[in-house]
Amino acid sequence: MDYKKKIYILLAVGIFFLSTSGILIKVASAPPLITAFYRMFLTVLILTPYFVIKHRSDARYFLDYRPMLVGFLLAVHFILWISSIQYTDISNSVIFVALQPLFTIILEYFFAREDLKEGAIIGIVMAVIGSSIISIGDFYQLGDKLFGNFLALSAALFASSYLFIGRGVRKKLNYFPYLYILYSYAALFLGVGVYLFDIPFTGYGTNNYLIFLALALGPTLVGHSILNLAVRYLPTSIVSLSILGEPILTTFLAWLLLNEQVRITTMFGGGFILGGIYLASVYNNHQNKKKNKLKQAQS
Template sequence: MHSTNKPAIPILLFIAIVAISFSAIFVKWSTAPAAVIAMYRLLITCAGMLPFLFAYRHELTRVQASDWIKLIISGIGLGFHFLFWMDSLRYTTVASSTAILTLEPVFVMLGSLWLFKQGLSRAAFMSMIVAICGAILIGWGDFKFSGAALKGDLLSLLGTLCVVIHILLGKSLRADMSAFVYSFFVFLFAGIVLAGYNLFQGYSFTAYAANEWGIFLLLAIVPTVFGHYLFNWLLKYMKATSVSMSVLGEPLGATILAYFLLGEMITPIQIAAGCLLLVGVALFIRSQNKPLAQPANSSLIS
């Protein structure tokens, strides 16, 4: 794809949402520690991207020291997001954990108002509320306020706060940095942080069955490359709040996948809530559908 146009953006958003919806399923299938899963998810992705990094050598020479600091912090935010959120799936359901992620666009909106002075129309605000209510209702029946489930919900909330830092810094960096360079180093720094955490915890780096390595690879390809990388790329052409709102499709997609692949039940309330969520997200994106200035030539590896 050599140019970006409005019809292409919804298609790419849909692909990214479906891709990240598989993340919770793959994590549930694995028995490895959450930090190990997250580390290999990121480092395998970087290994696949590394052969293409040479093509961006001239851009790397132009990266300022302040931008490297932002990249490191963004990577730390992403790493701890994966750590907290993946660990939450050990204690609570897919529906509950992913529904808590719906607080993300609220925090991103507040951060965007402060950092980027991005306004929000009344229609956009109301559609955001509709979508968030729908997403919360998806997980409402699974929310627990005591025991292990509460721990899982709190871990998901911490993961949400961490990914907000990642998205806001990404929006700032993507103004002048290609999606490839930004994604590669953010994934790399996040993976390094998680590797240090795993060393500190004494987790094994190698003692995993073949199916576990297959899950690590699937996580690197599906939700990371076709999910997070696409969202990073879209930050150039959409407001940070709009990209964050699009992620609200994950609770619906993950809940549907959990029904078919994990046997987690879907209630009539969750079906109605899913419809409400989709309406809210669609209305929000429509109200915000004014892409930022586009470069003359761009591609998925731009």
């Protein structure tokens, strides 16, 4: 088996672990803020020995305000997304969070002066249509699932914001120390939130602590690490688009393991959203390749 096939298999494993996060969060009985805190705290705890041994010289970047800001945005993203799963179906939540690439394209248009190409516009329109279809299907539960959908949508916006703002820091730092500092600040802000809201840090039972550990090890460490590895060997477009498999797989796992039914409106709306993300991502990656070739020709 050649290395590319191995990377594709590894990528599929990474997507699988990422797709388990919604299931794990759904079965946890701890408050969303506690779940988010322990997910980040345990991740940082596991990564600390390697950071101290290999990357302690990068600790100076803890004093840079940008990782602190990005860590705050990541913390808010986790709070919103984990909370959304308490109010709406897992399928709805993961589909709305998957809108992150479209929000990134919009942020690039407003703040990085990137042009909105035709494909990106079509993708955004399709995503808006899909979101409307899902929301109409949830309208009869206005105070419940519609609110959960809004939280998931907001989580996607904060996810794209922390990725967008963090680009400048990522150019200075290697991926591992950047993630470590980012996760550390996210854990810190989440811990402050737990303290301010006077939520107990302990007393959630063995099952919940095992779920927290599973979230740290599976979706966070294994899932994200594999995506980072895959980007080094496969085109970014392939890795980005493979992430679209996460909401599909999560929805299937929710149906299989939690007996969560998927409504027709979710399937149709989700199809529009995922199709829109696919179109926008393909066009965006295509434009980036053209720009890079033009820069190389000019240099």
